[in-house]
Amino acid sequence: MFSLTVREIASAVGAQNATDKWADVEISAVGFDTRKLFSGSLFVPLIGDNDGHAFIEKAIENGAKAAFWSRPLDEAPTEIPVIQVEDTLKALQALASYYLKKIHPKVIGITGSNGKTTTKDMTEAVVSSAYRVHKTQGNFNNHIGLPMTILEMPEDTEVIILEMGMNHADEIRVLSDLAEPDIAIITMIGESHIEYLGSRAGIADAKMEIISGLKPDGVLIYPGEEPLLEERVHSLVKEQLKTFGTTEKNDLYPLTIDAQMTETTFTTNAEPDLSITLPVLGTYNVTNALAALSAGLVLGISIEQAAPKLSVFQLTKNRTEWLTGIHESMILNDAYNANPTAMKLVLTNFSALPNTGRKIVVLGDMLELGQQSRELHKSIEEVLSAESIDQVFLYGNEMHVLYAALLGKFAEGHLHYFTGDKEPMIHQLKQLIQPKDHILIKSSLGTDLLTVVQELKV
Known part of the structure; x- marks a missing residue:
């Protein structure tokens, strides 16, 4: 259960107004959509096509107990505490950063041109064999979705898995700097968003932004057969690099693969006698599973321990x-x-x-x-x-x-x-x-x- 006081929130985001009167008011959730608020929420009025400030009365009606506010204070409601900030989105991100440090779980960040969501689902399965896990829901993976995922994290979370999406350069850098991952995974370099990034090399540069916030002792897990990534990992020491793929040059690779209509079975070099079954089609999903298993190994989870969870993992809707x-x-x-x-x-x-x-x-x-x-x-x-x-x-x-x-x-x-x-x-x-x-x-x-x-x- 999320629980922060107005005092904590005001301090975390650098409130520009006095909130002492409301300091001990407890907040149990954060939301920016008035339709999804419930009693005890902090309302975040984001400014996009519409200005969320215009919906403050509806937010209060639906249970908002406090709100961020970037408009003049004389326009703010007086019946709930408002925390004045320069930018409500940046305040949301700052609050997420504070809460992440407070709960202090291990952080796994996942990006890539394809397979992010499937790898996230598989990684949850692997890691849940040993830890309490929270993960990105759906594809809530951008500059708004990622901080919301963090703020929805239960207080007993031990590992949080954050999907990081992007369309343009520097977007993943923002997400990585906020999340400060212990483990970063790049699933693959394809052609998605090449319209904005110019080339596969430009896409590789954008995906490598995931190491921007990587902890000093953090680990990057990536496909070792991708030359564009091999050329870009030299800022990290060897101990921080783990590779997966289809050939023996990788740290983790398959020895056998049997792909059927509704499941795929494979073995690995790490556990040659252990058959691992995925409840999904596709040899390409074996590489996603290898990335997930690699994250598990970094966290001390054996492939033998993880395999039963992988065999029953739940794929996010509309993914193959x-x-x-x-x-x-x-x-x-x-x-x-x-x-x-x-x-x-x-x-x-x-x-x-x-x-x-x-x-x-x-x-x-x-x-x-x-x-x-x-x-x-x-x-x-x-x-x-x-x-x-x-x-x-x-x-x-x-x-x-x-x-x-x-x-x-x-x-x-x-x-x-x-x-x-x-x-x-x-x-x-x-x-x-x-x-x-x-x-x-x-x-x-x-x-x-x-x-x-x-x-x-x-």
């Missing part, structure tokens, strides 16, 4: 989940996020799965690829073969270049392209799908193929 589809089909829903590297990985794994029906893929635009968008969309052609995929449905303006590239590879009636209204594509899919078909649906969230998933699932 199997759903029952219409006409007794099965849908592999991966429509929450997409970049070229991730799309190729899931297509390769999907293509290799055994099944008695047909394989249908529905692929939507991958966003934020900038000037390289056409080239990167076209590159998906490498992993699409008429020998393993029966039907290909492409959606979105950016997918036209892939459609043109595939025209000679797929027979007439097996390659389909749509833009704009999704209903014609949904209608055609409903007419086409047969029992035992497997359907992969993958795109960036902004392309909104989740609408298609909703229409095709039972």
Whole structure:
């Protein structure tokens, strides 16, 4: 249970006004959305498209017991304590930093172009085999979500796992400096946000910002087969570096992998005789699990101790989940996020799965690829073969270049392209799908193929 007094909060954020009258008032939660407040909350009126100060009466009505305030004090309510600050967002972050130091858990920060959320979920499973754990919920992983995750941490938390997302340079630096991780994990370097960062090298620079706040004795866990990271880790000593990947050059790597429709089993060099089962599809998820297991090893958790928890870990919704589809089909829903590297990985794994029906893929635009968008969309052609995929449905303006590239590879009636209204594509899919078909649906969230998933699932 979160519990801070107004005195503590005012001191933590450097209040610009006197709060002695309210010093002993206890606050049990923090929130910025008036719809989600409850009795005992500190209201944080953030300023964005709307000014949160305008909703102070609603906040009080919904249980706010105190509030940050960056407008003139003569505009502030008088029935609850207000803590005047220059910037309410910075005050939120400062309060999170104070609370994190007060509870003093071990901190694991996770970033990467793909696999952040899955690795976070796996790391929670591994670490919970020995510690009380709190983690980022959903993808609440930005400059607002990360401090909120910290402030929602129970007071008995021993390890906190913080997902760190970004779109632009210097964003992860802010999050790392706030969190000061004991362990930092980079899952992979892909092409996400290349529109803003210019190149994969620029993306690697941005992801390496996670070591900005790394504790002096902290450890960086990263894919050892990524040259862009190998070139950038030299500011840390050897003892601070742990690698994972598919080959023997890494500290932790798989010896065997058996990927099935709903689970993947593997063994590692660290425990060759121990089979570890993941309740998810994909050889790429083995590398996510290796990152999680590496974090466990740093914390003194053996792979043998962690394996049972990994076998039952819960994947965040919309991350590569199997759903029952219409006409007794099965849908592999991966429509929450997409970049070229991730799309190729899931297509390769999907293509290799055994099944008695047909394989249908529905692929939507991958966003934020900038000037390289056409080239990167076209590159998906490498992993699409008429020998393993029966039907290909492409959606979105950016997918036209892939459609043109595939025209000679797929027979007439097996390659389909749509833009704009999704209903014609949904209608055609409903007419086409047969029992035992497997359907992969993958795109960036902004392309909104989740609408298609909703229409095709039972």
